[in-house]
Amino acid sequence: MNSSPKVPMPTLERLATYLRYLIDLDASHVETISSTDVERQTGINAAQFRKDLSYFGEFGKPGVGYNVSELQARIARILKIDQMQPVIVVGAGNLGSALIGYPGLQEHKFHIAAAFDRDPAKIGRLQNDLVVLDESSLGEVNAKIGARIAILCVPANAAQHVANDAIAAGVRVILNFAPIILKVPERVVVRNVSFLQELAVLSYHLSSEAPAT
Amino acid sequence: MNSSPKVPMPTLERLATYLRYLIDLDASHVETISSTDVERQTGINAAQFRKDLSYFGEFGKPGVGYNVSELQARIARILKIDQMQPVIVVGAGNLGSALIGYPGLQEHKFHIAAAFDRDPAKIGRLQNDLVVLDESSLGEVNAKIGARIAILCVPANAAQHVANDAIAAGVRVILNFAPIILKVPERVVVRNVSFLQELAVLSYHLSSEAPAT
DNA sequence: TAGATTGTTAATCGATTAACAATC
DNA sequence: TAGATTGTTAATCGATTAACAATC
Numbered sequence: 348m349n350s351s352p353k354v355p356m357p358t359l360e361r362l363a364t365y366l367r368y369l370i371d372l373d374a375s376h377v378e379t380i381s382s383t384d385v386e387r388q389t390g391i392n393a394a395q396f397r398k399d400l401s402y403f404g405e406f407g408k409p410g411v412g413y414n415v416s417e418l419q420a421r422i423a424r425i426l427k428i429d430q431m432q433p434v435i436v437v438g439a440g441n442l443g444s445a446l447i448g449y450p451g452l453q454e455h456k457f458h459i460a461a462a463f464d465r466d467p468a469k470i471g472r473l474q475n476d477l478v479v480l481d482e483s484s485l486g487e488v489n490a491k492i493g494a495r496i497a498i499l500c501v502p503a504n505a506a507q508h509v510a511n512d513a514i515a516a517g518v519r520v521i522l523n524f525a526p527i528i529l530k531v532p533e534r535v536v537v538r539n540v541s542f543l544q545e546l547a548v549l550s551y552h553l554s555s556e557a558p559a560t
Numbered sequence: 561m562n563s564s565p566k567v568p569m570p571t572l573e574r575l576a577t578y579l580r581y582l583i584d585l586d587a588s589h590v591e592t593i594s595s596t597d598v599e600r601q602t603g604i605n606a607a608q609f610r611k612d613l614s615y616f617g618e619f620g621k622p623g624v625g626y627n628v629s630e631l632q633a634r635i636a637r638i639l640k641i642d643q644m645q646p647v648i649v650v651g652a653g654n655l656g657s658a659l660i661g662y663p664g665l666q667e668h669k670f671h672i673a674a675a676f677d678r679d680p681a682k683i684g685r686l687q688n689d690l691v692v693l694d695e696s697s698l699g700e701v702n703a704k705i706g707a708r709i710a711i712l713c714v715p716a717n718a719a720q721h722v723a724n725d726a727i728a729a730g731v732r733v734i735l736n737f738a739p740i741i742l743k744v745p746e747r748v749v750v751r752n753v754s755f756l757q758e759l760a761v762l763s764y765h766l767s768s769e770a771p772a773t
Numbered sequence: 774t775a776g777a778t779t780g781t782t783a784a785t786c787g788a789t790t791a792a793c794a795a796t797c
Numbered sequence: 798t799a800g801a802t803t804g805t806t807a808a809t810c811g812a813t814t815a816a817c818a819a820t821c
Binding site: 356359360362363364366367388389390425426427428432434440441442444445446448449450451452455457495496498502519520521522526528536538540541542543544545546547548549550551552553554 | 569572573575576577579580581601602603638639640641645647653654655657658659661662663664665668670708709711715732733734735739741749751753754755756757758759760761762763764765766767
Binding site: 381382383393397398400401405406407408409410411412413 | 776777778779780781
């Protein structure tokens with residue numbers, strides 16, 4: 348099923364960008380686009396766009412361009428967001444709650460199937476139509492749900508432990524918000540989102556600019 | 561003040577990772593590390609680590625290694641997180657609230673100086689010791705605060721407008737959580753954090769794995 | 774057909790890694 | 798001094814971009 352052996356990570360990230368852009372175009376009833384249109388509107392080089400797509404086959408018509416809704420459907424299929432995916436969230440603090448209620452999850456075919464926490468004060472509480480479950484029941488619960496995607500919104504000191512549990516429960520990819528480098532088996536894919544790291548990089552860029560008033 | 565003309569973005573991102581790791585080491589009273597230690601514990605190649613530092617000067621002693629607390633202090637200074645920085649947050653929804661109360665902001669020397677929203681129901685409410693202000697007062701308020709960092713947690717359709725206002729108010733770097741590509745003057749630096757994009761990339765990786773049970 | 778735009782190959786660019794002389 | 802580890806140069810690797818024949 349996986350005809351492309353080595354797709355660069357930046358290509359995958361851009362694919363998600365294209366998809367978002369195509370959804371907007373589709374909503375605006377645009378039917379056809381060219382790679383040059385994409386460059387104008389997203390800033391991503393036209394050759395880059397064509398190259399990115401080329402990892403997965405042929406998508407356009409020379410002299411014409413790309414059919415928006417067809418391209419959208421095909422990229423969605425490549426990213427496996429053409430059918431609903433169950434996702435579990437561990438850590439129901441502020442961030443966890445925000446993610447559970449994040450707008451757009453549904454459209455992207457992600458379904459938060461369960462939320463866990465270890466804090467007795469949070470367990471049992473309702474969070475966006477979801478009862479927060481005891482973290483220790485993660486394995487048991489996921490045996491039913493079968494989620495292969497987990498989102499970790501726990502503190503750094505709990506993250507490794509929770510990751511281990513999630514992996515044991517069948518999770519194969521992890522979106523990690525905890526500021527720690529997780530040690531996981533090679534088959535498991537982890538992506539880290541670090542709010543403070545992003546701010547730090549931005550902070551660096553304050554220096555090179557012209558002095559403020 | 562900016563002796564290094566062209567530091568690669570990946571280097572800056574890793575710098576923030578090193579810093580976090582060094583803070584941990586310091587807390588564990590480790591005094592000295594070698595680049596090989598860094599590789600073992602973070603997975604980042606030892607040569608990469610040394611190369612990254614080399615953009616900013618000399619930090620270690622041949623045959624000995626790096627002094628943890630000194631290195632920590634110097635990286636913090638490079639990233640300008642050695643002194644408190646005011647930050648404004650626009651959009652006080654779930655995500656905005658989560659970020660305002662995010663643990664670690666203080667340690668990283670970021671201070672959320674004001675939060676804004678355009679929803680009358682949110683304006684005036686208390687959010688982590690902060691009164692949510694009317695978005696339309698952003699310019700006026702930031703004239704006093706002088707924040708050069710803004711975090712955007714508004715919906716996609718409001719993001720460009722808010723970004724324009726923030727830039728007009730003196731903001732020079734933006735952390736954008738809205739799923740949209742902002743058009744900004746060249747001098748302004750934007751970093752995008754896209755939760756759904758991260759999930760999409762992870763979702764892709766589910767295919768290449770061994771079949772589930 | 775002529776004009777436009779694709780998919781792909783080749784050229785360029787930049788980042789990572791290995792190797793090693795310098796040095797503590 | 799001998800052993801360890803740095804900072805940096807050179808080699809490798811991979812990603813981006815330009816160019817163009819194929820084709821609608």
